[in-house]
Amino acid sequence: MSQLENKFWRQRRRSNYMLTTLGIALVLFMLGMLGAIMLKGYDVMTNVEKEYRVIKVLLNDYLAEQLKDELAQKLDSLPYVDEVSYVSKEEAADQGLLKLSEDASDIVLESLKGVNPFLAYFELKINLLHLRQHGLSQIKEFLKDEKAVSRVENVQDVIPGLDQNLKVLRWLGPAIMLILALLGIFLIYTTIRLSIFAQRMNIRTMELIGASRGFIRRPFLWRGILQGLLGAVIATGGVTSLLYLFFVQSGESLAMPILIVLLGGIVLFGLVMGFLGSYRAVNKYLNRNLDELL
Numbered sequence: 001m002s003q004l005e006n007k008f009w010r011q012r013r014r015s016n017y018m019l020t021t022l023g024i025a026l027v028l029f030m031l032g033m034l035g036a037i038m039l040k041g042y043d044v045m046t047n048v049e050k051e052y053r054v055i056k057v058l059l060n061d062y063l064a065e066q067l068k069d070e071l072a073q074k075l076d077s078l079p080y081v082d083e084v085s086y087v088s089k090e091e092a093a094d095q096g097l098l099k100l101s102e103d104a105s106d107i108v109l110e111s112l113k114g115v116n117p118f119l120a121y122f123e124l125k126i127n128l129l130h131l132r133q134h135g136l137s138q139i140k141e142f143l144k145d146e147k148a149v150s151r152v153e154n155v156q157d158v159i160p161g162l163d164q165n166l167k168v169l170r171w172l173g174p175a176i177m178l179i180l181a182l183l184g185i186f187l188i189y190t191t192i193r194l195s196i197f198a199q200r201m202n203i204r205t206m207e208l209i210g211a212s213r214g215f216i217r218r219p220f221l222w223r224g225i226l227q228g229l230l231g232a233v234i235a236t237g238g239v240t241s242l243l244y245l246f247f248v249q250s251g252e253s254l255a256m257p258i259l260i261v262l263l264g265g266i267v268l269f270g271l272v273m274g275f276l277g278s279y280r281a282v283n284k285y286l287n288r289n290l291d292e293l294l
Contacts, residue, residue: 017227023191024231024270025238030092031184032239032266039258045169053131055154057122057143067148068120074146075122080130080138083122085123092118119150185273192224192277193284200285213286220282221275228274232267239266 057075059068068086075084126139136154143149196203199220204215240263 012066017195017223020191020195021227021230022234024227024274025186025234027184027191028232028266029185029238030237031180031269032235032262033242034180035262035265036239036243038177039262041169042173043255043258049128049131052154053126053128055126055136055139055152056123057152058150059121059148060120060150061119063120063148071146071148072122075124078139078142080127080134081124082127083125085097087121089118089120089125092120116253171179181269184269188228188273189277189280192227192274193281196220196278196281196285200288202286203282203285207286216286217282218280220278224274225271226274228270228272228277229267231274232270235270236263236266239263 057071059071072084072086075081124139126136130138140152169179232289240259243259
C-alpha cells in the first residue's frame with residue numbers, strides 16, 4: 001500500500017472516530033438536558049409536596065381552653081401527623097398583616113377598630129409517605145366531626161386535583177426517563193456499530209492470522225471507552241453551559257447535589273455505553289465469512 005493510501009485511510013479512521021464521538025456527545029447532551037428538566041421538575045414537585053403536607057386546622061372563636069387542649073392531644077397522637085404547632089389569634093393577625101404593605105396594614109387596622117377577625121389554628125405537618133399513599137382524606141375525615149374545628153385549609157383547596165396530579169407525575173417522570181435512556185442506548189450502539197462496520201475487514205484479517213477474540217476486541221473496547229468519555233465530557237460541558245445561561249436568565253437554581261448526580265450520570269452512561277456498544281458491535285463481525293461481511 002502506498003504512502004498516499006496509508007494517509008487516506010488514517011484520515012478516514014480519524015474522521016470516523018471524531019464523527020462517532022460527536023454522535024455520542026449529541027445523544028448524551030440531549031439525555032442530559034432532558035434529565036435536568038426531569039430533575040428540576042422533581043425538585044419543584046417535592047417543594048409542592050412540602051407545602052401540600054402542611055394543613056391549617058382553624059378553631060372556632062372563643063373556644064374553651066380545655067377543648068383546645070383535648071384537640072391538641074388528639075392531633076398529636078395521630079400516627080400520620082409528624083408535627084403539631086399552635087398559632088394564636090394575635091399571631092395569626094400578625095402573619096396576615098405582614099403580607100400587606102405598611103399603608104395597607106394601617107388602613108386595615110383602622111377599619112377593624114380593635115377587633116381581631118383572624119382565627120387561632122393548629123398547623124399540622126402530615127407524614128410524606130402517608131400523604132403519597134392516602135392523601136389528606138383520613139385527616140379530613142377525622143376533623144369533620146370535631147366541634148372545636150371551624151374549617152380546614154390546605155394547598156389542595158387552592159389547586160384542585162393536586163393529589164392526583166402529583167401521583168401521575170411521580171410515575172410519569174421515571175417512565176419517560178426510562179424510554180429516553182433506552183432510545184439513547186439504541187442511538188449510541190448504532191453510532192458505534194457504524195464506526196466498527198468500516199473496519200470489519202481488518203477484524204477478518206486479524207482472525208485469519210490467528211489473533212484471539214480477546215486480542216481483536218481489546219483496541220475496539222478501549223476506543224469505545226475513550227469515545228464514550230470524550231463524548232460525555234463534551235456533553236457535560238454543553239449541559240453545564242446551557243443550564244448556567246438558563247438559570248442566570250430566569251433566576252432559578254439547581255441544587256449542587258442534583259447537578260453532580262446529573263453530570264456524573266452522563267459520564268457513567270457514556271463510559272458504559274462506549275464499552276458495551278463496542279463489545280456488541282465487534283462480536284457482530286467476529287467469526288463471519290467474507291460473504292457475510294460484504
